[in-house]
Amino acid sequence: MIKAKLFLTLGAVALMASSAAAQEKLKVGIVVTLSGPSAVLGQQARDGFNLAVKQLAGKLGGLDTEVIIVDDELKPDVAVNKVKGLVERDQVNFVVGPIFSNVLQAIHKPVVESNAFLISPNAGTSNFAGPQCNPNFFVTSYQNDQVHEVLGKTAQDKGYKRLFLIAPNYQAGKDSLAGVKRHYKGEIVGEIYTPLNQLDFSAELAQIAAAKPDAVFAFMPGGMGVNLVRQYRQAGLANIPFLSAFTVDESTLPAQKEAAVGFFGGANWAPDMKSPQNEAFVKAYEAAYNSVPGTYAMQAYDAALLIDSAIKSAGGKLSDKNALRAGLKKADFKSLRGNFKIGVNGYPVQDFYLVQVVQRPDGKFATSLREKVFSDYVDVYAKDCKPTN
Amino acid sequence: MSLTLLYVQTLNGLQLGVLLFLIAAGLTLVFGVMDFVNLAHGVQYMIGAYLAAMFTALTGNFFFGLALALPSALLFGLLLEFFIFRHLYARDHLDQVLATFGIILTLNQAVKVIWGAAPLSVPIPEIFSGSVVLMPGLLYPVWRLVIIASGIAIALLLGILATKTRIGMLVRAGATNAPMVSALGVDIGRLFMIVFGFGAMLAGFAGAMVAPILSVEPGMGDNLLILTFVVIVIGGIGSIRGAFIAALMVGLVDTLGRSFGPSILRAFLDPSAAAQTGRALAPMLIYILMAAVLFFRPAGLFPAKK
Numbered sequence: 001m002i003k004a005k006l007f008l009t010l011g012a013v014a015l016m017a018s019s020a021a022a023q024e025k026l027k028v029g030i031v032v033t034l035s036g037p038s039a040v041l042g043q044q045a046r047d048g049f050n051l052a053v054k055q056l057a058g059k060l061g062g063l064d065t066e067v068i069i070v071d072d073e074l075k076p077d078v079a080v081n082k083v084k085g086l087v088e089r090d091q092v093n094f095v096v097g098p099i100f101s102n103v104l105q106a107i108h109k110p111v112v113e114s115n116a117f118l119i120s121p122n123a124g125t126s127n128f129a130g131p132q133c134n135p136n137f138f139v140t141s142y143q144n145d146q147v148h149e150v151l152g153k154t155a156q157d158k159g160y161k162r163l164f165l166i167a168p169n170y171q172a173g174k175d176s177l178a179g180v181k182r183h184y185k186g187e188i189v190g191e192i193y194t195p196l197n198q199l200d201f202s203a204e205l206a207q208i209a210a211a212k213p214d215a216v217f218a219f220m221p222g223g224m225g226v227n228l229v230r231q232y233r234q235a236g237l238a239n240i241p242f243l244s245a246f247t248v249d250e251s252t253l254p255a256q257k258e259a260a261v262g263f264f265g266g267a268n269w270a271p272d273m274k275s276p277q278n279e280a281f282v283k284a285y286e287a288a289y290n291s292v293p294g295t296y297a298m299q300a301y302d303a304a305l306l307i308d309s310a311i312k313s314a315g316g317k318l319s320d321k322n323a324l325r326a327g328l329k330k331a332d333f334k335s336l337r338g339n340f341k342i343g344v345n346g347y348p349v350q351d352f353y354l355v356q357v358v359q360r361p362d363g364k365f366a367t368s369l370r371e372k373v374f375s376d377y378v379d380v381y382a383k384d385c386k387p388t389n
Numbered sequence: 390m391s392l393t394l395l396y397v398q399t400l401n402g403l404q405l406g407v408l409l410f411l412i413a414a415g416l417t418l419v420f421g422v423m424d425f426v427n428l429a430h431g432v433q434y435m436i437g438a439y440l441a442a443m444f445t446a447l448t449g450n451f452f453f454g455l456a457l458a459l460p461s462a463l464l465f466g467l468l469l470e471f472f473i474f475r476h477l478y479a480r481d482h483l484d485q486v487l488a489t490f491g492i493i494l495t496l497n498q499a500v501k502v503i504w505g506a507a508p509l510s511v512p513i514p515e516i517f518s519g520s521v522v523l524m525p526g527l528l529y530p531v532w533r534l535v536i537i538a539s540g541i542a543i544a545l546l547l548g549i550l551a552t553k554t555r556i557g558m559l560v561r562a563g564a565t566n567a568p569m570v571s572a573l574g575v576d577i578g579r580l581f582m583i584v585f586g587f588g589a590m591l592a593g594f595a596g597a598m599v600a601p602i603l604s605v606e607p608g609m610g611d612n613l614l615i616l617t618f619v620v621i622v623i624g625g626i627g628s629i630r631g632a633f634i635a636a637l638m639v640g641l642v643d644t645l646g647r648s649f650g651p652s653i654l655r656a657f658l659d660p661s662a663a664a665q666t667g668r669a670l671a672p673m674l675i676y677i678l679m680a681a682v683l684f685f686r687p688a689g690l691f692p693a694k695k
Contacts, residue, residue, distance in 0.1 A: 034500075037606055039506040169668065191664065195672050197612055199603045202401040202533070203644045210394045226508045226604040233512070235604065236520060236528030255508040255604055318526030 017208045024318050026063040028307065029116075031079060031085035031097030031107060034071035038222055041296050042071070042249045045121050047289045048297030049096060052304030055284070060304060061311020063279045063318070072098050076106035083107040087114035089216035093318050094119055096303050101125045103143065112136040115321075117328065119307065121300040124347055125176070133345040137376065138328050140303045141295070142268055143347050143379030144172070148179030150352045151217050151243040155184050157373075160241070164213035166204060168224060169193035176245060177221035182380070183185045189213050199227045201386030205235045215241040227256045229362065231238045233259040248357050250294030253365040259355040260365065268348075269298050269337040270367045278336045292366045302335050309333035341379055345385035351375050398648050399641065400523070404533050406640025407540030411595035412613060413620040413632040414547060415588020421564040421627020421693055423581050425478055429469070429492040430592055430617065431610030437462045437593025438605045442509045442615040447591045451514040458597050459590055466589020470582055478581070497607045504565065508604035536598050543591070544633050552630050564627035564693040602659060611664055616643075621674055623682045625689030635690060639675050646674040 006219040029050060032042035036174040046069055053065055054082045068090055071078035079098060087110065095111045096119050098104055104123040112134045116247045124139045155163050161188055167173035173193060181188070189211045192204050208216060216237075222227045225247035230244060250271070253260060271282045271292055281301060285293040310327030314320050341349045352374040355367040416430045440461045445454030473492065477485050511517075513532045520528035552556040559580055562570045571577040596610070603609070620639050624631025651667030658666065682690060 035501075035506075037506060037508075037608060039501070043506075142625065169672075193668050199609065199612070200405065200599075202404065203398055203648045206394060206401060206524075206527055207648055209524060210391065212526060223508050223604050223606045223609075226510070226606075227602075230510065230604070231602060234528070234530045236522075237526070251507070255510045257510065318615040 007231065018317075019170045021309060024063055024316065026094075026307075026311065027090060027092040028060070028062055028065060028067050029083070029090060029092040029097075030067060030069045031083055031086070031087050031093045031095060031103075032069075032074050032121075033074045033103070034069075036074050038074060038099070038123045041122070041380075044251065044291075044294055045097075045099060045300040047237035047285070048293065048300035049121070051281075051285055051288060051297075051303050052301045052308075054172045056304075056308060060308040061085035061314075062316055063311060068092065071105050072100075072107075074100055074103065076103055079103045080106050080110060083110050087111060087116050092116050094307055096121055096300065096307075098123055104128070108134070108137065117324065118225050119303045119328075121303045122296055124379075126379075126381050129347050129379050130384035131386075133385035135325060135346070138306070138342060138346040139348060141166060141299045141348070142352075143291055143381060144348070145175060145179040145182070145190035145267075146352060146374070146377060146379055147245045147266045148176045148219065149182055150354060151264070152184040152244055153181060153373050154264070154266070154354050155215055155217065155243060156186065158215075158241075161186050162211075162213045163187070164190040164192075164208050164211055164216045165218075166190075166192045166194065166208075166216065167219040168196045168198070170196050170219075172221075173219060177217075180217050186214075194224075198224065201228050201231050205231060205237060208237060208240070209235065213240060215310075216245055218242065218247050220243045220244070221246040224250065225252050229256045229263065230259045238262065248367065248368060250292045251296065253357065253367075254291070256357075258359070261359055263357050264370070265355045265357070265367055266352060266373070267295055267355045267367065268350050268352055269295055270353065270369045273337065275336070275338060277334055281336055292364055294367075298336050302333075302337070302340070305333040305335070306331055322348075339376065341376075345379075345382045347379055347382065349376055349378050352377055391524075395645075397523050397527065397529070398499040398645055400529070400533075400537070402641035402644035403637065404537050404640070405644055406542075406637035407537050408595055408599060409613070409616055409620050409640055410544060410633050410636035411540055412592050412610075413617045413624070413636050414543075414629055415585075415591045416617055417621040417624065417627055417629065417632045418560065418564070418584050418610030419588050419623060422560055422567065422584050423478055424567070425474065425561075426482050426489065427474070428486060428489040428614065429496070429621075430588070431614030432493050432496045433466060433469075433589045433592040434596040434610040434613060435500065435605075435607070436488075436496070438600045438603075438609065439504055439509070439596075440465075440593065441509045441597035441600045442605045443504070445511050445600075451511065454511075455597050459594060462593025462597075463586050463590040466593070467582065467586045469589070470585045474585065475538030493611065497611075501607045506607065507641075508606035510604055513601040514617055526553075529601065532601055536602075539598065544629075545592075545606065547629050556580075556583065561693070616675070619679050621689075623689055625681050625686075625691035625692040628689070628691040631689055638678065642678050643671075643675050647671040650674070 010361045032045045045238045070082040094117050099122045101123045118137045119138045124141050124143045129143045165177050167176050248260045248263045248265050309332045310324050313327035314323035329342050339351050343349045354370045357369050358368045440458035441454050444457040445451050517531045520530045523529045620635045624635030650671045654663040654667050685694050
């Protein structure tokens with residue numbers, strides 16, 4: 001009697017084990033910033049990814065998917081510890097993250113040297129696009145410089161003779177202005193670096209008014225951008241075209257509101273991009289999270305689709321890393337932004353647009369596509385990436 | 390570099406100075422009278438801004454919002470004093486720094502939980518929403534002039550309070566020798582509470598006044614706090630007059646240095662070196678000013694007489 005019971009139990013255990021082997025389980029770790037003043041960016045990325053998983057009925061590449069979400073707190077040291085937990089303890093197959101470039105520098109090595117792939121839904125630094133490119137690292141956003149280049153090219157193409165530049169005084173601010181100058185050949189009449197987290201720009205606005213430029217380029221992410229845009233409008237400077245990167249987007253518009261209407265930005269996508277797939281995405285996102293999705297949400301959504309397509313192309317075998325890598329490179333899915341390929345360095349090759357802030361008929365504020373500035377744009381660092389590296 | 394630009398930048402410097410004064414006035418009293426290092430003072434500025442944003446949204450009018458925000462900021466300051474700070478007066482400075490730093494972290498997180506991480510904005514009140522043309526192509530929002538005027542009015546009021554009233558006399562006496570004031574039969578605990586609540590309300594007032602021009606966001610007071618400490622150290626700890634003069638000095642040096650530093654340097658250096666040095670030097674100017682003041686007057690410009 002006892003023996004029979006034991007056999008039965010053993011049989012059940014064996015049965016369970018065999019079914020688990022037949023159906024592998026996918027684990028994805030998400031590392032984004034979910035606390036601090038920039039939390040809204042991480043929330044968008046998390047929500048975008050979750051929306052894709054939900055729409056695929058909880059299965060990426062046909063496999064049951066477990067998503068583990070961690071907050072990097074915008075602290076590289078915290079991020080490294082949490083990422084090590086993901087790849088060593090949780091044994092995730094993919095790490096999706098982060099939002100910020102300084103966090104990417106910290107978590108890149110621990111992930112690409114583990115058994116997992118790293119997919120960045122936002123940060124795309126120059127070093128990992130060039131000589132330090134890595135076959136286990138993919139990006140679904142852009143190389144950071146490209147967004148700034150869009151505005152430099154726009155200023156050049158529109159024939160603005162005198163351009164005024166303003167950015168915070170830190171590495172990304174300097175990279176930004178270098179990116180603008182790559183395509184802009186006119187005169188730079190002023191170049192101001194403000195202390196990071198400065199909130200009152202009255203002194204800078206007076207300088208802009210005194211310099212009388214044809215256009216202003218600003219890189220002022222987060223709360224700084226909210227203040228600059230509102231004060232720029234209050235100072236009556238809005239008749240000078242305001243070109244910007246990461247300064248007017250869906251994460252800052254809820255606070256900037258009317259003040260930002262008509263201001264320009266650069267992006268690889270906008271919520272009003274015309275395609276049935278994109279319209280469905282925006283509608284579903286707004287219904288689920290009650291806010292307008294920005295590029296952060298779109299790029300994380302695409303990251304989920306990229307993983308989905310790679311697993312399918314590898315025949316659902318998570319253990320076959322070479323097949324997965326080939327699948328990721330092939331990127332055989334329909335991106336929300338339309339034209340999208342993965343380049344030799346794992347960074348996207350895509351189109352870039354000038355976008356402008358509008359108030360939609362429903363009263364919400366969003367960016368809207370204006371014109372294509374670059375087609376199939378490969379970042380300038382890709383040529384330094386040796387594919388065998 | 391035209392003369393009009395100089396006027397405009399002087400006005401901008403004044404506005405920053407006035408703002409710093411409103412925050413520094415409370416801080417210098419708390420530090421001077423109670424010998425209490427309150428790092429959480431910047432948080433009270435943030436709370437004032439959030440309260441103004443919330444009450445403005447509720448009532449639909451900035452002035453009703455302000456009228457509700459001020460007593461709430463006062464009440465909040467008194468609650469903090471009653472539950473936390475009161476128990477720290479007798480401890481040494483390190484304990485006070487640790488505890489008040491903890492309050493910064495807690496309250497920054499708390500406003501995020503209550504109002505969300507995204508910045509809030511408050512519209513400029515209708516009657517002051519206009520602007521004046523100060524130089525071609527630049528409008529100066531009237532609201533900024535209102536901030537300057539209200540700051541100067543409060544400075545005058547504080548001056549009268551400190552020199553002409555009994556409570557002001559006690560506060561000044563407390564800044565010089567608190568144990569002696571206590572020994573003379575003054576309820577020093579109550580005096581501390583009044584000073585503290587009043588300081589919190591002033592910081593809250595500053596926060597509420599800037600809400601229409603700056604975004605209201607978690608941690609907005611943290612950067613200003615450092616400048617405020619510079620102000621009270623330059624002015625002399627415990628001195629309202631010192632805080633006022635030092636605040637205007639810091640505001641003007643910072644603003645004018647940032648905007649004219651590079652062009653002045655261009656007279657001595659080639660343009661790219663001037664831009665580079667100017668950029669590096671401008672944020673340091675106020676600290677250089679502080680070092681210079683402390684070199685000649687180690688207790689600040691107007692130290693409380695000991």
